[in-house]
Amino acid sequence: MLLGCIGDDLTGSSDLANTLLKGGMTVTQYCGIPSGPAQADVEAGVVALKTRSIPVADAVRQSVDALEWLIAQGCRQFFFKYCSTFDSTPEGNIGPVAEALMDRLNAPYALVCPAFPGAGRTVYQGHLFVGDRLLNESGMENHPLTPMTDADIRRWLTRQSTLPVGHVPYSDIARGAVVAGQAIADAVETGARLIVLDAVDDIDLLTIGAAAVDTVLVTGGSGIALGLPANFRSAGDLAERGVAVDGVSGPGLVLAGSCSNATRKQVALYRESHPALEIDPDSVIAGTQTVSQAMAFLRANWDEAPLIFSSADPDAVRAAQKRHGVQKSAEAIEFFFAELAGAAVDAGIRRLVSAGGETSGAVIQGIGCEALRIGPEIDPGVPALRVEGRELAITLKSGNFGTEDFFEKALKMLAGEV
Ligand SMILES: Nc1ncnc2c1ncn2[C@@H]1O[C@H](COP(=O)(O)OP(=O)(O)OP(=O)(O)O)[C@@H](O)[C@H]1O
Numbered sequence: 277m278l279l280g281c282i283g284d285d286l287t288g289s290s291d292l293a294n295t296l297l298k299g300g301m302t303v304t305q306y307c308g309i310p311s312g313p314a315q316a317d318v319e320a321g322v323v324a325l326k327t328r329s330i331p332v333a334d335a336v337r338q339s340v341d342a343l344e345w346l347i348a349q350g351c352r353q354f355f356f357k358y359c360s361t362f363d364s365t366p367e368g369n370i371g372p373v374a375e376a377l378m379d380r381l382n383a384p385y386a387l388v389c390p391a392f393p394g395a396g397r398t399v400y401q402g403h404l405f406v407g408d409r410l411l412n413e414s415g416m417e418n419h420p421l422t423p424m425t426d427a428d429i430r431r432w433l434t435r436q437s438t439l440p441v442g443h444v445p446y447s448d449i450a451r452g453a454v455v456a457g458q459a460i461a462d463a464v465e466t467g468a469r470l471i472v473l474d475a476v477d478d479i480d481l482l483t484i485g486a487a488a489v490d491t492v493l494v495t496g497g498s499g500i501a502l503g504l505p506a507n508f509r510s511a512g513d514l515a516e517r518g519v520a521v522d523g524v525s526g527p528g529l530v531l532a533g534s535c536s537n538a539t540r541k542q543v544a545l546y547r548e549s550h551p552a553l554e555i556d557p558d559s560v561i562a563g564t565q566t567v568s569q570a571m572a573f574l575r576a577n578w579d580e581a582p583l584i585f586s587s588a589d590p591d592a593v594r595a596a597q598k599r600h601g602v603q604k605s606a607e608a609i610e611f612f613f614a615e616l617a618g619a620a621v622d623a624g625i626r627r628l629v630s631a632g633g634e635t636s637g638a639v640i641q642g643i644g645c646e647a648l649r650i651g652p653e654i655d656p657g658v659p660a661l662r663v664e665g666r667e668l669a670i671t672l673k674s675g676n677f678g679t680e681d682f683f684e685k686a687l688k689m690l691a692g693e694v
């Protein structure tokens with residue numbers, strides 16, 4: 277294994293795996309830290325954790341454990357994947373996890389770049405944009421677990437970390453890998469250890485990738501991984517296998533626990549033409565809406581690829597959180613989706629679409645799965661996936677990714693109908 281990656285959620289990890297596969301690497305996504313060694317042909321291993329919204333100390337411990345496993349696989353470079361909208365709180369977890377990984381790796385510095393221009397996320401003057409809006413005006417300020425109320429990544433990171441934060445502006449990145457590399461070295465020289473990089477286009481990410489050839493720890497969204505496979509290729513280390521993954525036919529199901537803008541639009545469109553069941557946090561917590569009821573709904577609509585969703589608008593989410601607390605409402609819904617996904621797959625669901633990072637973490641826990649093979653890309657950042665060793669195709673969609681007709685399109689691609 278050449279490149280060892282740690283993802284802080286399941287959807288983000290498949291986003292990264294997708295980028296590395298497109299870059300020509302042989303990639304496997306692991307659901308949690310594997311119990312044994314990786315297969316010998318894996319060039320990039322992505323250990324998908326569910327650490328984005330858990331207490332800092334737990335996130336640090338799990339991430340360092342994942343790093344130990346990746347070191348044992350012989351990786352030469354390491355990647356910490358978080359969200360392209362930098363989802364975190366002022367306490368963490370991005371800064372503390374990056375710090376702990378740097379400590380273990382003895383890394384003098386780490387690069388920090390959430391940009392993913394293909395999905396509209398760019399960094400300019402240290403500020404993160406979603407399309408033409410600053411992050412804190414993009415809808416992300418309403419996120420149920422990690423409301424992003426400041427677009428200045430340098431300031432947000434400084435709140436989370438004890439390490440000095442530096443910045444390499446677009447004017448240096450735009451001048452190519454040599455100048456960008458020198459600007460990174462200059463920032464390190466002046467004492468910076470976490471270095472935020474501007475990037476507004478894929479070409480900037482390729483520049484950064486080239487400049488990062490000897491960087492031990494790269495952190496960011498999947499975008500900053502764009503340029504990394506080329507370094508291994510230039511060194512003659514890639515086998516260039518070109519992996520093919522077959523589709524799976526059989527009953528389909530869509531589970532949506534994301535309350536992000538894009539998912540809510542996808543839910544609204546899909547339910548116009550498919551049976552849909554809404555999961556309500558009050559009823560789940562009160563025990564009046566149960567997984568058995570949801571399974572009865574699924575069985576009644578077995579051949580129509582039904583949708584089961586809790587996606588709600590920000591006012592409804594806030595009201596539920598006020599009544600029950602943020603963690604309790606999130607956990608109740610996640611637990612519900614975990615149990616439901618397990619029961620649905622046991623009952624014979626063969627194509628599963630899951631929307632939302634935390635939700636997908638719960639879904640994966642529910643169906644139980646060690647490793648995923650990466651298939652064709654459905655929409656930017658969202659690949660089709662095959663559960664290793666099973667007749668089950670899934671996709672784990674980040675909350676804000678995908679076109680409005682994503683669910684329909686995904687079910688077709690999971691069946692191999694491209
Ligand atoms: N109706 C609801 N009320 C309150 N909380 C909800 C509701 N529906 C879902 N949630 C919780 O909101 C959180 C949504 O996070 P999730 O990561 O799944 O989506 P996302 O943040 O949009 O996706 P991503 O992390 O991929 O961008 C989950 O913890 C989920 O359980």
Ligand SMILES: O=C(O)[C@@H](O)C(=O)CO
Pocket residue numbers: 285287288289291292358359360361392497498633657674675
């Ligand atoms: O980077 C992104 O936006 C996604 O891969 C993600 O992590 C959302 O959960």
